[in-house]
Amino acid sequence: MNLLSLAAPSLQTLSYLVVAFVSVAIAISFSRRIATSQRVLRCRIFSSLTDLRVLRLCTGTLVLTIFLALLGLEVGEYPIPRFEAIKTALWSRGGEFDFVVNSLRFPRVLAALLAGFCLAISGALFQSLLGNPLVSPDVIGINTGAALCAVFVLTVGADLSVLPWAAFVGAVLTAIVIYSLAWKQGVNGSRLVLIGIGINALLASGITYLMVKYPIERVVAAARWQVGSLFGSSWSDVRILALGVAIITPLALFLVPKLRLLQLGDELAIGLGSRVEMDRMAIIVVASAYAAIAVAVIGPLGFVALLVPHMVRLIVGSLTGGVLLLTGLVGALFLLGCDLVAQQLFAPTTLPVGVVTAALGGPYFLFILVRYNRAL
Amino acid sequence: MVNLETSDVVLSYGSKRVVDDLDFIVPEGKITAIIGPNGSGKSTCLRGLARVLRPAEGVITLNGRDIHAQPTKAVAKQIGLLPQGPTTPSGVTVLDLVRRGRYPHQRLFDQWSTEDEVAVGNALILTGLEDDLDQYVDHLSGGQRQRAWIAMALAQETDLMLLDEPTTHLDIAHQVEVLDLLRDLNRTEGRTVVMVLHDINQGCRYADHVVAMNDGRIANQGAPEEVVNSQMMQEVFGLAAVVISDPVTGTPLCVPDVVDKGAGREA
Numbered sequence: 001m002n003l004l005s006l007a008a009p010s011l012q013t014l015s016y017l018v019v020a021f022v023s024v025a026i027a028i029s030f031s032r033r034i035a036t037s038q039r040v041l042r043c044r045i046f047s048s049l050t051d052l053r054v055l056r057l058c059t060g061t062l063v064l065t066i067f068l069a070l071l072g073l074e075v076g077e078y079p080i081p082r083f084e085a086i087k088t089a090l091w092s093r094g095g096e097f098d099f100v101v102n103s104l105r106f107p108r109v110l111a112a113l114l115a116g117f118c119l120a121i122s123g124a125l126f127q128s129l130l131g132n133p134l135v136s137p138d139v140i141g142i143n144t145g146a147a148l149c150a151v152f153v154l155t156v157g158a159d160l161s162v163l164p165w166a167a168f169v170g171a172v173l174t175a176i177v178i179y180s181l182a183w184k185q186g187v188n189g190s191r192l193v194l195i196g197i198g199i200n201a202l203l204a205s206g207i208t209y210l211m212v213k214y215p216i217e218r219v220v221a222a223a224r225w226q227v228g229s230l231f232g233s234s235w236s237d238v239r240i241l242a243l244g245v246a247i248i249t250p251l252a253l254f255l256v257p258k259l260r261l262l263q264l265g266d267e268l269a270i271g272l273g274s275r276v277e278m279d280r281m282a283i284i285v286v287a288s289a290y291a292a293i294a295v296a297v298i299g300p301l302g303f304v305a306l307l308v309p310h311m312v313r314l315i316v317g318s319l320t321g322g323v324l325l326l327t328g329l330v331g332a333l334f335l336l337g338c339d340l341v342a343q344q345l346f347a348p349t350t351l352p353v354g355v356v357t358a359a360l361g362g363p364y365f366l367f368i369l370v371r372y373n374r375a376l
Numbered sequence: 377m378v379n380l381e382t383s384d385v386v387l388s389y390g391s392k393r394v395v396d397d398l399d400f401i402v403p404e405g406k407i408t409a410i411i412g413p414n415g416s417g418k419s420t421c422l423r424g425l426a427r428v429l430r431p432a433e434g435v436i437t438l439n440g441r442d443i444h445a446q447p448t449k450a451v452a453k454q455i456g457l458l459p460q461g462p463t464t465p466s467g468v469t470v471l472d473l474v475r476r477g478r479y480p481h482q483r484l485f486d487q488w489s490t491e492d493e494v495a496v497g498n499a500l501i502l503t504g505l506e507d508d509l510d511q512y513v514d515h516l517s518g519g520q521r522q523r524a525w526i527a528m529a530l531a532q533e534t535d536l537m538l539l540d541e542p543t544t545h546l547d548i549a550h551q552v553e554v555l556d557l558l559r560d561l562n563r564t565e566g567r568t569v570v571m572v573l574h575d576i577n578q579g580c581r582y583a584d585h586v587v588a589m590n591d592g593r594i595a596n597q598g599a600p601e602e603v604v605n606s607q608m609m610q611e612v613f614g615l616a617a618v619v620i621s622d623p624v625t626g627t628p629l630c631v632p633d634v635v636d637k638g639a640g641r642e643a
Contacts (some may be wrong), residue, residue, distance in 0.1 A: 040493070041487075041490055042488075042490075048485075048487045049475075049487065049488040075409065111501050126539070131463075131465055131466070254484070257479060257482065257487070260476055260479075261476060261479055263465040263468075264462060264463070264465065264476065265459070265462055266428075266460070266461045267426075267428050267457065268457065268458075268461040268462055269456075269458060270426070270427065270428045270448070270457075271426055271452065271455070271456060271457030271538075272476070272477065272479045272480060272532065273448045273449035273450075273451065273452025273457070273479060273480040274448070274479070275448055313467060314577075317467050317468075317469065318465060318466075318469075318472060319466045347468045362463055364561070
């Protein structure tokens, strides 16, 4: 039995986990108490309104993320002293730890951070655009659409470099199909969720079909497109993610003010000078692109895009550029944390990170469902 | 100043013509009230003026040029719209909402200029919301929420404001408060106001110009005293009414002339 062969979680890991949970709870309750205050930055043609609270939370999250990233370099089957790990990762080459740090752990940590960033922002854009916390790319099938195209590329044996593009096309097409099916004199969030869940099931069965149809040696490479895993993340994965983030993030920040108008309803948005259909399409494409690059690298990982943006919104309120970045940072932190748990909890057996996000996200999903339906 | 005109405009939803042959010049610097029975095309007319609905025929011009041929952001600096019962996104504070009204004035990197700050401050003071900045809009009472929306429209700083039934769902004290606010804006800042109103008496009391619509057409328009009389009430609303002089302001006041309801039901 597979389950029985799992080692019991080590006491040390468990106690770390408990400490982590408690500190997250304390951090959340503390962050709610920070008073909002705003500063304006102005010089010549530039001006911007900054919420100091969001800025502080961003800094705090960044510090935690760096700490966790260091932890990710150190721990594992082959523990490495902290300073050695930093040294090897940043400047020292060819040393004793070079292979473990620079080929295995460092790319994996970076991939987790970047993918978490992408998924969380994608979720924030979708949720804010349709005003429904359940409209996130993993629930409505955007991730699965991207994964279907990625699996297709893998199983037919096409060039691997087209994989991110295939995922992008899959994500955008899925988004457009869902959106047009849900269109009925405007789009209602709940209706879109139901249609999305149906589409999600359809696409998932498509993936299963491909896995069954094609020869096993090709299917093995596609196995991570079942749950989402960071195992075997390489520098080329990190490059794809980093490039994607660098290109899409400025676009997303540019679209935030337009999204804030669309939240007021189409009529008001038009009255305030928004080109409604164009802006909405642009936001959907950008949000899908975020989901697509994450899926292209780590597979259709569930619940990050659902849980993180909703949690951040509960703490800091409605979407602004700063809140969007904070959501991304929290997503990065969350996914990295989940991956460490997945690697360490039953060490030496490692779990796919998708199992951990699902274990945390499932109850949260129910919480949103219950809460949201009551609010209706 | 803004000069908004429609000529031979037809507004329709799909194949259904809702407003026909609309020829209308928005009176500059005045308060205009659009009145009429349910389904007469009042709101549709306002949506057309606000370029939310593209005319099927005819043309709407802003300062002499087709409104749909101008950049929508430039139009938004001149015309503001407050639709009926706007949806409030959850978790949005009063300050956040009012700031969104500045969108047409913001540029790519110039996201929060001194003018933006002044406009938002003024809008909040005019609507008396300066102490409720951090309140969530969806937690406010109906009257305060409506004031928050009006503050957002004010922050847009347009010479022309279009409002669709700004007083619905408000009790009478709040109705008067909102209408007083709009009249003050008109008198002190010279803003042109066009609003759809259900209450004819309020229309007569606050408007300089009344447009009575019936069946998608303008039945009559002019000063309240010229438009609102028992003949118009019969023709437009199909209601027998006596029009007297408002004891406070001297403007027309309609009193339905139907006493025996039982008789009305049989007939």
